[in-house]
Amino acid sequence: MQSRKEDPLYPEGREGWPWLAGKMHAEEVPFWTWLGGGPWGTPCAVRLRNHDPTQNIGRRPLAQPSSPVGGSTAKRKLDIAFVDDPNATENTRCHWSQILVPGELKNDRIEVLSAQDSRRFVPGFTLCGPFLRVWHFDRSGGIASEKFDINKDGCRFITVMLGFLRMDQKQLGFDPTIVTVDGTRCIEIERNGEKELLVIDEVIGRAHCIAGRATTCWKVHRKGSSTQLVVKDSWQYPERDEEGKFLSEAMEKGVINVARYYHHQTIRIDGRDDTTETARKGLGVKADEEASKSVVIRGKSRKKKQATGEKRSSDSLQAPLPPSKRTRSSSPTKATATIQYRVHRRVVVQDYGKCIYKATSRALLLSALDGCIRGYQSLHERAGMIQSDISLGNLMVNEEDDDSSQKAFLIDLDLAVKEQREGFSGARGKTGTRAFMAIGVLYGEKHSFMHDLESFFWVLFWICIHYEGPGKGRVVKRFEKWNYMDTEDLAAAKKGVIDHEKDFLRTIEDISPHTTSP
Known part of the structure; x- marks a missing residue:
């Protein structure tokens, strides 16, 4: 791989590349070790920075197939992932909140979405023998790319890995309306034509799921005020009536003992309503019956478990x-x-x-x-x-x-x-x-x-x-x-x-x- 003919980034070519032939897990383990600790680990980030000092690589791939990841009830292990610590090593104890892009998905996509309260979707990848697929998981489910052979199409593999290294926070699925101001996490809302900052005090609850409403609730207070509020984020079917409008009407009509309305909105990103359809940027579902069935079956089975x-x-x-x-x-x-697309809505109430x-x-x-x-x-x-x-x-x-x-x-x-x-x-x-x-x-x-x-x-x-x-x-x-x-x-x-x-x-x-x- 090289960016200019006279200045190759990897002059040694495919040296050290672990050749994958079959689908045996025994072959994949050394490959993950190579990917997480070889030229795609810290050395890769160093090379990219040396090649282009403007690059700020704040993450790295990390392989820990034998170490459980912190932050889940069960002891779950992660074969490979891109983590937000560029200095992490094979001995670093990682938490699900640090996982940016999981590899070998299994249950990992659920743990990532659950541990990161500002995550709208999660990209990921799987490797079955030499065949790699890129995945996108959001509140409408998961979709996968066509598979390709990394042995035969090494440049495509490199492009995918570099993409994971260089994606910004929004491309990784983080909510840009949740920001950090003076070291404090805040939620931005626009109320009565003016922007307000709601300081996050704690996460009250976050649904442990992939597809669905995926409700998240935060206890917050308005910046500059001590009055407590509760923010509820959820992903709704667009044809449903908006909960915020119902709460507003209930308050206007003097309803008692129902959470009192403060604000509601549909989240907008880059000037568009935030939906699972727009998050996928026009990606359709591959007419691959076997792949689509595996997604549905895994989802149903996981849900029950x-x-x-x-x-x-x-x-x-x-x-x-x-x-x-x-x-x-x-x-x-x-x-x-x-596919049932969902829209990202936010409701704020005055009762806790x-x-x-x-x-x-x-x-x-x-x-x-x-x-x-x-x-x-x-x-x-x-x-x-x-x-x-x-x-x-x-x-x-x-x-x-x-x-x-x-x-x-x-x-x-x-x-x-x-x-x-x-x-x-x-x-x-x-x-x-x-x-x-x-x-x-x-x-x-x-x-x-x-x-x-x-x-x-x-x-x-x-x-x-x-x-x-x-x-x-x-x-x-x-x-x-x-x-x-x-x-x-x-x-x-x-x-x-x-x-x-x-x-x-x-x-x-x-x-x-x-x-x-x-």
Whole structure:
């Protein structure tokens, strides 16, 4: 490889190149070692800087196939990756937050997206024998390039590796609206025609997934003010009503005990709405049936494993928490389904709290539940809305002494609909969180006010069964499967719990003392 004939960058040519012939892992390990520690490691960055002093190479490829990467619950190893530390060595302990471009993807793409709260998408690459593919993972899934033989097309391989070395932050998938000002991470918003900086205090939560809404929540405060706010980022179907507009309308109509509106926007990058379609820059899906099937199958399999893994690996505080909300569909995903692009939206609210199952006493829990029910009634009566996803994570309690936030309130109008509106609501099939969906909704009935009231019962039932006190949860295998059952089977299971008084009372015997003792 050379940039000018008279000044070759690599005069030794292919010297030391580990020839890959088959698909055996035994061949790939020395190749990763060569790629991460040979001419593509620190020496590569040094050569590039010496060749062009204007180059600022702040990363390097690193091979650590035997060392687990920090930042995940399970011990996950990474064969090769481009990391943000140009001085990293094979003995450096890396964290998932440092991974810029993962190689040999496996579960790595999920860990990278989860560990980096400002990441919109992740590029990556795989090597199967001598065949390399470049990948792009975003909230609509993953797409891959055509494979090519690095032995036969070495220049193309070099071009790809140099591309990973020289991509800027935006090209790597980082959100340019999340900036660092005076050493502090901030979120830029444009409100009432003026730019505001929201200082990030902490990450409240980030969905552990690839495709989907991928909701991220931050606790923030406006620069120059101590008032707390909450920012919610998510990737929505563009045809859905905007949650921010619903929250704004609810506030205008005097709805109580629902998160109070502050701001909402669709994120714009380079003058365009930030969508998974624009992030792919017109890249289509290769008509390669085998490749497309592998993506869909891996996604489905990983989804199930991850949901189960979160249950089994959770500590006593989080053991019973069900998977995050999703839109349920009565038909399975097909490999040939059309790609569903998503748009990047941001909502800012004025209320901060914690999920009601974390309430420090039974009295506070029940008081918060009552407040949330009143909030739902107010939302329905004053704004004509049905929330459509009453669940454990959407009912909040605030036990802090200050008066800046409501003491109990509903959040998340992602799936909300206007009751009086007819026609298509933007919802895709059955909506809600499985464990708390009303029996009628599971059977396919049109979502109603009474269905959401029933969901409040299932939230209370779930808390009673799974929690022994503040911060003390337990896994109850009988009900764990509610998170994954077919919707009609789940409806029948729920009917079995409440249809017969004796059976229900027998189930109640398992309720923890924290919720039944005087």
